[in-house]
Amino acid sequence: xxxxxxxxxxxxxxxxxxxxxxxxxxxxxxxxxxxxxxxxxxxxxxxxxxxxxxxxxxxxxxxxxxxxxxxxxxxxxxxxxxxxxxxxxxxxxxxxxxxxxxxxxxxxxxxxxxxxxxxxxxxxxxxxxxxxxxxxxxxxxxxxxxxxxxxxxxxxxxxxxxxxxxxxxxxxxxxxxxxxxxxxxxxxxxxxxxxxxxxxxxxxxxxxxxxxxxxxxxxxxxxxxxxxxxxxxxxxxxxxxxxxxxxxxxxxxxxxxxxxxxxxxxxxxxxxxxxxxxxxxxxxxxxxxxxxxxxxxxxxxxxxxxxxxxxxxx
Amino acid sequence: xxxxxxxxxxxxxxxxxxxxxxxxxxxxxxxxxxxxxxxxxxxxxxxxxxxxxxxxxxxxxxxxxxxxxxxxxxxxxxxxxxxxxxxxxxxxxxxxxxxxxxxxxxxxxxxxxxxxxxxxxxxxxxxxxxxxxxxxxxxxxxxxxxxxxxxxxxxxxxxxxxxxxxxxxxxxxxxxxxxxxxxxxxxxxxxxxxxxxxxxxxxxxxxxxxxxxxxxxxxxxxxxxxxxxxxxxxxxxxxxxxxxxxxxxxxxxxxxxxxxxxxxxxxxxxxxxxxxxxxxxxxxxxxxxxxxxxxxxxxxxxxxxxxxxxxxxxxxxxxxxxxxxxxxxxxxxxxxxxxxxxxxxxxxxxxxxxxxxxxxxxxxxxxxxxxxxxxxxxxxxxxxxxxxxxxxxxxxxxxxxxxxxxxxxxxxxxxxxxxxxxxxxxxxxxxxxxxxxxxxxxxxxxxxxxxxxxxxxxxxxxxxxxxxxxxxxxxxxxxxxxxxxxxxxxxxxxxxxxx
Numbered sequence: 001x002x003x004x005x006x007x008x009x010x011x012x013x014x015x016x017x018x019x020x021x022x023x024x025x026x027x028x029x030x031x032x033x034x035x036x037x038x039x040x041x042x043x044x045x046x047x048x049x050x051x052x053x054x055x056x057x058x059x060x061x062x063x064x065x066x067x068x069x070x071x072x073x074x075x076x077x078x079x080x081x082x083x084x085x086x087x088x089x090x091x092x093x094x095x096x097x098x099x100x101x102x103x104x105x106x107x108x109x110x111x112x113x114x115x116x117x118x119x120x121x122x123x124x125x126x127x128x129x130x131x132x133x134x135x136x137x138x139x140x141x142x143x144x145x146x147x148x149x150x151x152x153x154x155x156x157x158x159x160x161x162x163x164x165x166x167x168x169x170x171x172x173x174x175x176x177x178x179x180x181x182x183x184x185x186x187x188x189x190x191x192x193x194x195x196x197x198x199x200x201x202x203x204x205x206x207x208x209x210x211x212x213x214x215x216x217x218x219x220x221x222x223x224x225x226x227x228x229x230x231x232x233x234x235x236x237x238x239x240x241x242x243x244x245x246x247x248x249x250x251x252x253x254x255x256x257x258x259x260x261x262x263x264x265x266x267x268x269x270x271x272x273x274x275x276x277x278x279x280x281x282x283x284x285x286x287x288x289x290x291x292x293x294x295x296x297x298x299x300x301x302x303x304x305x306x307x308x309x310x311x312x313x314x
Numbered sequence: 315x316x317x318x319x320x321x322x323x324x325x326x327x328x329x330x331x332x333x334x335x336x337x338x339x340x341x342x343x344x345x346x347x348x349x350x351x352x353x354x355x356x357x358x359x360x361x362x363x364x365x366x367x368x369x370x371x372x373x374x375x376x377x378x379x380x381x382x383x384x385x386x387x388x389x390x391x392x393x394x395x396x397x398x399x400x401x402x403x404x405x406x407x408x409x410x411x412x413x414x415x416x417x418x419x420x421x422x423x424x425x426x427x428x429x430x431x432x433x434x435x436x437x438x439x440x441x442x443x444x445x446x447x448x449x450x451x452x453x454x455x456x457x458x459x460x461x462x463x464x465x466x467x468x469x470x471x472x473x474x475x476x477x478x479x480x481x482x483x484x485x486x487x488x489x490x491x492x493x494x495x496x497x498x499x500x501x502x503x504x505x506x507x508x509x510x511x512x513x514x515x516x517x518x519x520x521x522x523x524x525x526x527x528x529x530x531x532x533x534x535x536x537x538x539x540x541x542x543x544x545x546x547x548x549x550x551x552x553x554x555x556x557x558x559x560x561x562x563x564x565x566x567x568x569x570x571x572x573x574x575x576x577x578x579x580x581x582x583x584x585x586x587x588x589x590x591x592x593x594x595x596x597x598x599x600x601x602x603x604x605x606x607x608x609x610x611x612x613x614x615x616x617x618x619x620x621x622x623x624x625x626x627x628x629x630x631x632x633x634x635x636x637x638x639x640x641x642x643x644x645x646x647x648x649x650x651x652x653x654x655x656x657x658x659x660x661x662x663x664x665x666x667x668x669x670x671x672x673x674x675x676x677x678x679x680x681x682x683x684x685x686x687x688x689x690x691x692x693x694x695x696x697x698x699x700x701x702x703x704x705x706x707x708x709x710x711x712x713x714x715x716x717x718x719x720x721x722x723x724x725x726x727x728x729x730x731x732x733x734x735x736x737x738x739x740x741x742x743x744x745x746x747x748x749x750x751x752x753x754x755x756x757x758x759x760x761x762x763x764x765x766x767x768x769x770x771x772x773x774x775x776x777x778x779x780x781x782x783x784x785x786x787x788x789x790x791x792x793x794x795x796x797x798x799x800x801x802x803x804x805x806x807x808x809x810x811x812x813x
Contacts, residue, residue: 201362289330
């Protein structure tokens with residue numbers, strides 16, 4: 001009456017649950033290509049983080065969305081990993097073809113395809129981007145969560161939809177916006193120190209400020225402004241210790257231009273000037289953490305608007 | 315009185331954001347709490363908390379990987395109460411599925427800590443994990459009912475052997491129905507408590523028999539599902555034999571009914587021997603089996619209806635009076651579209667017994683597989699895996715039957731459509747309404763005769779009488795039992811052949 005696709009291999013002493021990896025995020029793939037031993041760092045219902053030195057891999061079942069750190073497996077989507085067995089601190093052995101969690105779970109990873117977001121779109125046209133941004137804004141009206149920094153999406157246009165943490169973050173977001181416009185025009189503009197105050201700021205497992213910075217770097221890479229993303233990363237990197245290890249791992253991936261697949265999908269829609277059809281894309285954003293998806297989008301929109309402004313007359 | 319601020323850091327505790335936000339809101343809403351935050355203790359967040367008057371000191375020794383509980387309350391009692399609540403929330407097993415609901419244990423161990431007197435675990439997890447959980451249960455002294463399917467056969471065998479050695483009963487896998495001490499579990503009906511014990515390899519078989527016993531004034535002591543493979547060669551009837559022993563020794567059980575498809579020959583021998591040793595009346599109903607000789611105290615019936623009648627001490631009667639209805643045109647075929655596998659098998663047994671050529675996707679011995687070609691009588695089990703893979707069972711979502719029903723209603727060769735409706739706990743809220751809507755798509759003059767049976771009782775949430783009335787209101791002929799429905803279909807066809 002239930003349904004499942006994976007198999008169980010019993011042994012005389014205990015059972016080892018074996019699953020196939022079905023998709024590996026590009027950063028996770030790099031991590032697993034060299035990692036040998038790690039430990040379970042955090043366990044949620046939907047999956048668990050494995051820490052290999054400074055790097056993290058998030059492992060989940062068939063329903064796990066694609067993301068740079070994500071390792072989707074054939075484990076049933078209804079698996080509650082909190083109840084299923086992995087515990088924080090459990091040892092993890094990584095081989096070339098398999099991942100073994102406390103001799104209890106074995107994940108075959110050798111043949112899984114690697115997920116990597118599509119490369120940057122070119123040529124990028126301001127009129128397309130403006131149309132895409134307008135379409136997104138219209139669809140997002142009334143859907144931005146009150147918590148976190150998603151409110152800055154509305155605030156940047158003078159609307160009143162802002163989160164509780166926004167007032168604290170506003171000076172840093174303002175400084176980031178101004179710098180981005182300068183940076184898109186002038187490759188020598190220096191990223192202000194104030195931007196780094198967003199690190200570790202706000203609610204959530206990955207603080208909202210981190211998510212916003214991540215979204216900004218992802219967007220900058222996507223529009224072909226990798227040098228700007230690089231300078232933002234250079235400003236953030238020395239202060240990474242000010243946030244948690246999970247958030248640091250996501251920020252590193254964003255520094256290379258990689259984020260959750262839903263962010264990339266929405267970004268592509270805006271870059272190609274899509275005017276309608278954002279409802280489902282926003283539904284996917286809603287499913288990223290409590291407000292993390294929207295926090296990252298705030299960074300994306302910040303970058304895209306700054307780029308449009310930078311292309312208009314000074 | 316000045317406000318009281320209280321802090322507590324949890325080292326290296328990561329919760330997903332949705333859970334964190336839910337917990338924060340819960341704490342803020344407590345009586346006497348002025349402000350509260352559950353945030354990662356990054357320097358930026360500590361600064362926010364300090365500015366908000368939520369820190370009671372310098373928060374030394376915490377970092378971005380730690381979770382800070384910060385509460386400001388009107389007095390010490392309110393602050394301590396809120397802190398206790400926060401710590402309780404953080405310590406409980408976490409599940410997004412429990413969003414806003416009362417806390418429920420997530421493991422068998424913690425469930426047993428809460429209910430140390432429990433002696434049965436219901437296992438409903440993906441099949442890959444089911445045996446592991448069942449093994450935990452039996453090793454902790456519990457009997458196990460495994461609702462899950464997709465359990466490898468060799469795993470079932472190993473589990474049941476271990477359970478037998480431990481003196482624990484395993485019901486299932488794929489056990490959808492049980493009634494233990496009057497308590498219905500999973501797909502079951504509300505029937506009176508009584509002295510008939512049922513052992514069944516099938517869920518709908520147990521449901522039909524228990525409901526018919528209730529309708530004839532009897533009641534059920536226990537109904538034990540054993541899983542569809544238990545009487546096969548590999549498992550050897552381990553659970554069936556244990557259930558027979560349990561009911562034989564149960565003082566509240568005066569009569570035992572055993573329902574199954576025909577067991578494998580060696581298992582039939584073992585079951586017959588054990589049945590013969592039971593010092594209580596036993597009725598066996600191996601649907602589709604030849605006659606077997608067990609002992610004088612054992613009665614064999616060939617339909618669920620007869621098994622129920624025997625159990626309440628009534629001789630099987632003839633089929634209820636079949637209404638006279640004319641057939642439209644030259645329609646000659648019978649199509650059965652069943653949601654219950656055993657109800658489909660019962661209909662096959664009846665039609666096969668009448669000497670007709672019958673085909674089914676779940677054939678009993680003597681019935682042709684549907685792949686061998688369309689016959690005059692085709693009886694489909696639409697709860698079979700082929701129809702339900704990745705979709706709900708038709709007892710839960712009747713839409714699974716929509717396409718086959720629509721096609722059958724429009725087939726000019728089909729004279730009679732047989733349908734079963736299984737109601738009760740866990741099933742669709744209004745299967746009759748669904749059938750009525752489907753029937754209305756075709757004019758009564760242009761569709762076949764529809765004969766249905768409703769398995770259930772008036773104590774069920776859907777109320778059997780209401781379901782029957784809804785069907786009859788649309789011109790559906792409702793037979794008292796599934797067996798009667800099959801007999802009526804044959805009779806209507808026979809009358810019109812000779813007319």
